[in-house]
Amino acid sequence: MGTEITPDEYDLIVIGTGLQESLIASAAAKQGKTVLHLDPANYYGSLWTSFQLDQFLDWCKSHGSDKIERFSSR
Structure with missing residues (x-):
C-alpha cells in the first residue's frame, strides 16, 4: 500500500x-x-454473476431480502 x-x-x-x-x-x-x-462494483457479471454461498447470502442481506433468513438457517 502507499x-x-x-x-x-x-x-x-x-x-x-x-x-x-x-x-x-x-x-x-x-x-x-x-x-x-x-x-x-464489489462483484462482477451483473445478471451473470456467480457467488460463493456466503457471498450470495451477504449480497441478499445487503439488498434488503428478509426471506434469506429462512434459507440460511436450515
Missing part, C-alpha cells in the same frame, strides 16, 4: 467491466497500450 496511481502512468483508464468497456480495454492492450481497468 503507492499512488497517477493517470499519466497509463495510456487508457477504463471504468467499468461491461462488454463495451472490456472490449475497449482489450483492444487497447492488444495495440500495446498500458491500460488500467477498474470497476466500482
Whole structure:
C-alpha cells in the first residue's frame, strides 16, 4: 500500500467491466497500450454473476431480502 496511481502512468483508464468497456480495454492492450481497468462494483457479471454461498447470502442481506433468513438457517 502507499503507492499512488497517477493517470499519466497509463495510456487508457477504463471504468467499468461491461462488454463495451472490456472490449475497449482489450483492444487497447492488444495495440500495446498500458491500460488500467477498474470497476466500482464489489462483484462482477451483473445478471451473470456467480457467488460463493456466503457471498450470495451477504449480497441478499445487503439488498434488503428478509426471506434469506429462512434459507440460511436450515
